[in-house]
Amino acid sequence: MSLFRIVFKNLRQRTLSSALTSLSIALGVAVVVAILTVKEQSQAAFAQSAFGYDLIVGAKGSELQLVLNTVYHLEKSPGNIPYGLYKELAADKRVKMAVPVAVGDSYHGFRLVGTSDRFLKEFEVLPGRSFELSAGRVFDFSEDRLDHVMNAPPDHDHGAHEMPFEAVVGSAAAAATGLGAGSTFVASHGIDEGPGVTAHEEKWTVTGVLRPTGTPNDRAIFINLESFFAIKGHPKPGQEGRGPEISAIIVKSKGNLAARDLVYTLGRRTDAMGVLPGAVVGRLFEWFGNVNALLIAVSILVIVVGGVSILVSIYNSMSERRRPIAILRALGARRSTILAIILMEATTLCLIGGLSGVVGGHVLAEAAGRVLRSQAGLSITGWAFHPLEGAVIGSLLILGILVGLLPALKAYRSDISKGLNPS
């Protein structure tokens, strides 16, 4: 027998109200923990996904859409830009490396990204880490062949006889589709799945599979850019009265100043713009930060309401508990012992709610992480511990003491003889 046992017994005698009051605390804590867990990791994942290049050039419009489409393989492409701009930037002295990108097709929901082999060979996918292949080789790409396709007459029919149709598959895409080195596949037109989606005639051969990177690239299928423009049914360069076009250009500049200068220069054009993905992601998280702050504020309110309900529950039970409290006092329990028992009851309810909330929050975060993993390829787990979780539990201890104080003082002051003989 111990004071904890007495506390446990007292709580068990009021199982329903104890469970309900703890549940309200648990709900609030679960949301706080889920937000903390997902926010920290998604911010890190989003931030590192843009590593390796510092500028994205795309069609004028939404900067966020351009970044989401080019870096995270989400959303639709905001439009096209002249292929000639890629040539200009590749030759610009402020540019270290420029890689063209064309998007718009998919295979089983995984997006095809037409690009040059330099994207896979020379960019860092994570700090200090380049793309690595778990099998095979990078696709065959030729700048001359790309120029040839781009400058060919619109009615010229390129085909597999004229150039390779090769692909390198991201690890998640490979695992989900079963594609491996040597496999072949036919792409769908557009990025949607389901009825009404038409398949292209061309057949790509997988030349390699990438090792997992924990970035959205794991969900992409990279193809040699020339093959993208050789697809039958795609607008050919020069068709519709426009020159050859691509979706975006990924640029590694020679430094921060050079990148900003390029943004300024591109800003004067009417057909393209340059965005710094880091800044766009930062703004995105600033917005998310406000939403998170609001959610956390609401959650804290839920926790406080839970705390108040614990206060009300215990306080209301005091009238019916006058007798058992008087019995304990008659048996020799000091006033301070009674005070401690009531405070322990309140803190126990807060802690049970808090710990359940922490578990629930991680489950919630894992569920959100799975969605983000499957939709955006971001490596997010719900089982990462955030340092603030300790502070949340500490705060709940304080909350328990605060809400327990009023009923505890009422119990502290109770008269033994009146409690033993209520009549």
Add this chain to the structure above:
Amino acid sequence: MIIRVEDLRKTFRAPDGSAHEVLRIGRLEIPDGAQWVITGQSGSGKTTFLNVLGGIVSPDAGRVVIGDTDVTVLPEAKRDRFRARHLGYVFQTFNLLDGFDALENVLVAMLFGGGVDRDRANRLLDRVGLSDRKGYRPSELSVGQQQRVAIARALANDPQVILADEPTGNVDPTTGETIIALLKEVCAEKNRTLILVTHQPQVVASFPDVMDLSKLQN
């Protein structure tokens, strides 16, 4: 333990504001190991007297010395500790803790007294004839069994004095006889002092030493 009472006064205030003196005892000495029954008319202050002896109610004046300790001058916390270690209480309404089984009710008393001793608690329940009811909650026991648990609980910390307030007030006469016999037995076994308050003539008749509180008040 010898119990000495000197010039004890206790007045309660009635709801209409008038003062009502319930205790006015000049001098009284209860010898060590005595088995006394205290009787008196309803409202004569029997329960109040017992509560003053037990340190549950503070007198307005006078002294209660149990052994060498003047319980009336002890600070409340020390009085609580003294009560837990040296006094055992048996109530008319048993006052067992509802959510706790028989064994746990005895263990709770030990928690505030000499320390929890599960073997001793088991032995006490065996002694009062509840070997097969240790895991039963009060609501699952008969009133006679509940009072037996209360007696075992009163003995939990091996007190020198047992204070019993109308212990047979809620049980039938036959069970009452058994309860009184049990109380007398367990107190005699270790020479404990028993002070029992009752208004039931048959209980009064079973004790050689009877103190009528109505007559004692001066």
